[in-house]
Every structure is written in C-alpha cells, then in structure tokens.
Amino acid sequence: MAKDYSALLNDEGLAVKGVNAEEKYDGAIIRVYREEVELPDGKHAHWDVVRHLGAVCVVPIDEDGNVILVRQYRYPAGRVMLEIPAGKLESKDDDRLLRAKKELKEETGATCEEMICLGDIYTTPAYVDERITMYLAKGLTFGDTHLDDGEFLTSLRMPLEDAVRLVCDGKIEDAKTQAALLRVWVMKLEGRL
Amino acid sequence: MAKDYSALLNDEGLAVKGVNAEEKYDGAIIRVYREEVELPDGKHAHWDVVRHLGAVCVVPIDEDGNVILVRQYRYPAGRVMLEIPAGKLESKDDDRLLRAKKELKEETGATCEEMICLGDIYTTPAYVDERITMYLAKGLTFGDTHLDDGEFLTSLRMPLEDAVRLVCDGKIEDAKTQAALLRVWVMKLEGRL
Numbered sequence: 001m002a003k004d005y006s007a008l009l010n011d012e013g014l015a016v017k018g019v020n021a022e023e024k025y026d027g028a029i030i031r032v033y034r035e036e037v038e039l040p041d042g043k044h045a046h047w048d049v050v051r052h053l054g055a056v057c058v059v060p061i062d063e064d065g066n067v068i069l070v071r072q073y074r075y076p077a078g079r080v081m082l083e084i085p086a087g088k089l090e091s092k093d094d095d096r097l098l099r100a101k102k103e104l105k106e107e108t109g110a111t112c113e114e115m116i117c118l119g120d121i122y123t124t125p126a127y128v129d130e131r132i133t134m135y136l137a138k139g140l141t142f143g144d145t146h147l148d149d150g151e152f153l154t155s156l157r158m159p160l161e162d163a164v165r166l167v168c169d170g171k172i173e174d175a176k177t178q179a180a181l182l183r184v185w186v187m188k189l190e191g192r193l
Numbered sequence: 194m195a196k197d198y199s200a201l202l203n204d205e206g207l208a209v210k211g212v213n214a215e216e217k218y219d220g221a222i223i224r225v226y227r228e229e230v231e232l233p234d235g236k237h238a239h240w241d242v243v244r245h246l247g248a249v250c251v252v253p254i255d256e257d258g259n260v261i262l263v264r265q266y267r268y269p270a271g272r273v274m275l276e277i278p279a280g281k282l283e284s285k286d287d288d289r290l291l292r293a294k295k296e297l298k299e300e301t302g303a304t305c306e307e308m309i310c311l312g313d314i315y316t317t318p319a320y321v322d323e324r325i326t327m328y329l330a331k332g333l334t335f336g337d338t339h340l341d342d343g344e345f346l347t348s349l350r351m352p353l354e355d356a357v358r359l360v361c362d363g364k365i366e367d368a369k370t371q372a373a374l375l376r377v378w379v380m381k382l383e384g385r386l
Contacts, residue, residue: 002358005275025217025225027241028241030243074318076320080203162198175372178376182375186361
C-alpha cells in the first residue's frame with residue numbers, strides 16, 4: 001500500500017492569518033491587495049496578493065495521438081508562445097468543465113466526447129491565488145473556431161511526443177502547458193492514455 | 194531527424210505592441226501596470242500586467258533517489274503546500290544558478306556537486322512576466338538550514354516516485370513543482386537521471 005502523506009498537508013504551526021487587506025488596484029482581470037498578515041511566530045508582515053478568478057486548460061488529443069496547441073502572443077513575456085487551449089473563468093461560480101469545453105471549441109474548433117479532469121495547479125501561489133483546472137479531451141470532432149473579441153491565436157496539431165520534446169528542449173515555457181503535457185505523457189508511458 | 198518547429202515561435206501577425214504603461218501599484222515583490230497595447234489588427238486595448246523579478250527552483254535528488262521537498266503555507270491559496278525549494282531573485286542581474294544554490298542551502302541545508310538546468314517556465318504569462326528557472330541538484334551533502342526572516346517552512350525527503358504520485362493525485366498543486374518533478378520523472382523513465 002502507498003505511504004500516507006496526508007499529514008504533510010496539515011497547516012499546524014505554519015498557518016498565516018490575514019489581518020487586514022488594502023485594495024491597491026481593481027483591474028480588468030485581477031485585483032491587487034497589500035495585506036497585513038500574522039505569521040506563525042505572532043509577528044506581523046505586509047504581503048502583496050493578486051486575486052484572479054481562476055482558469056481552465058485542456059490537452060486535446062486526437063485519434064492519431066496528436067495534441068492540439070495554440071500559438072498566442074504573450075505580452076508580459078514579449079513573444080509568441082505555444083500553449084494548450086485555455087481560458088479564464090468569467091465569474092466566481094463559472095462551471096470549470098463547461099468553461100473548458102467552451103474554450104476548446106472557441107480556440108480550436110473542437111468538441112470532444114470525453115473530458116477527463118487532471119486536477120489543479122496554482123500558477124504562483126506565493127502571491128497569486130489563480131487556480132487552473134487541467135483537462136484531457138479525447139474523441140475530438142472539428143468545426144469552426146470562435147475567438148473572443150481582441151483574441152488573436154492560431155491552432156495546430158503535432159504528435160504528443162514532439163510537444164513533450166519541445167517542453168524538454170525549452171521551446172514550450174508556459175507553466176500550465178508544461179505541467180499538463182508532461183502529465184499526459186506520463187499517463188501514456190504508463191499505458192493509461 | 195526531429196521536425197523543426199521553430200517557425201511556430203515566430204511573432205509575425207500575432208505581436209502585440211506596448212503603447213503606454215500606467216503604474217498602479219509598486220509593491221514589495223511586484224509592480225502592477227495598466228498597459229495600453231496595440232493588437233495585431235491595429236486596435237488598442239488595456240491590459241493588466243504584473244511585473245516580478247523572476248525566481249529559481251530546484252529538484253534536489255539524494256543518492257537514494259529521494260527528492261527533498263518543503264512544506265510552506267501559501268497565503269493566497271489558504272493552505273500548506275508541498276513544493277520543491279525555490280526563491281525569488283533579489284535584483285534584475287541576480288545570478289540564477291547562484292541563487293538556486295543559495296535557496297537550496299537556506300531551505301534544506303543541502304549543498305550539491307552538480308546543478309543541471311532544466312529550462313524556464315512562465316508562471317502565468319497572460320498577465321505576469323515572472324520567469325522561473327528550474328534546476329536539478331545531485332550529489333547532495335546536508336548541513337544547517339538558514340531561513341530568511343519571516344520565512345516558515347520545514348523540509349522532508351520522499352522517494353521521487355511517491356512525489357510524482359502526489360502530483361498525479363492532486364496533492365501537489367504548485368505549478369513549478371508539478372512541471373519540474375514531472376520533467377525529472379520523464380528523465381528517469383528515459384534512463385537520463
């Protein structure tokens with residue numbers, strides 16, 4: 001039986017408590033706070049916290065074992081990146097599975113027969129609360145794309161193995177794309193894809 | 194020979210140009226801007242951009258094949274997370290390799306004989322410019338830890354395979370930790386660790 005590591009996720013002795021939150025910026029997709037917190041030793045500190053609704057991303061695999069990727073200019077990085085299809089939630093109670101299906105359709109034109117949840121990532125949990133739920137989509141059928149206003153991207157297919165090689169060679173640098181592609185690759189190597 | 198995908202990373206037709214940046218918050222570890230940009234169709238839009246110095250993270254593997262992890266409370270997520278050792282740069286020209294060695298020592302007490310670069314991730318490139326360089330550390334020797342002031346964490350060892358299982362079971366949710374552990378696991382499965 002696998003060892004039980006659940007005690008490692010216990011907060012005891014490490015928890016940090018929020019004391020006060022001062023809003024510094026209310027933007028289009030983020031809110032930024034300077035928060036006063038109480039550390040485990042009782043001392044107080046001030047931390048930057050970025051709050052975001054969260055997002056979803058999808059690894060779409062076609063019947064030939066290709067993955068569908070999108071090319072999109074990422075302004076903060078200053079260049080085009082290869083990523084899996086993804087999109088942010090539109091409200092706090094947005095349904096993540098439905099949002100994933102919608103983003104897949106909008107960005108690649110694909111609908112899927114099966115959407116398997118691969119769990120979540122926190123993109124950079126030291127100062128951002130964004131949680132992205134990852135999915136694997138199988139049984140793809142392709143139709144038209146419907147990009148959001150102001151969204152510019154193109155989609156393409158390549159063998160999953162080639163995409164994993166681009167991750168390992170440093171050509172795919174987006175964190176969610178690396179994590180999700182490697183997860184699916186490990187599933188394939190273990191015969192579970 | 195592997196197919197050449199380099200043309201996919203060409204910006205042509207997708208580039209977004211910065212027109213104006215209005216600083217909204219100058220925090221302890223981030224600066225936040227509302228930026229006016231010119232889209233590929235010539236239209237203008239306003240985007241939130243968070244700027245951060247960047248960071249490093251390390252997958253430390255001991256001679257028995259264990260990985261060293263740290264437990265740390267992540268305030269934006271509201272709970273303790275299991276992560277690989279990591280730390281942010283302290284200046285724009287901070288040396289990433291030296292910073293990685295320093296963080297490894299501070300958080301786990303380990304020094305290493307070999308530090309292998311695994312490339313970079315952008316944590317969430319739609320609105321944050323943070324780039325984290327990932328390393329694999331081998332040939333570990335353990336001494337004292339030296340945590341930063343206000344830093345509370347504990348370190349532990351477990352077999353790499355168990356850590357990968359925790360990733361796949363959704364118990365390790367930090368993006369850099371997922372990406373780096375899965376990378377090292379694929380290296381191991383391919384006989385390159």
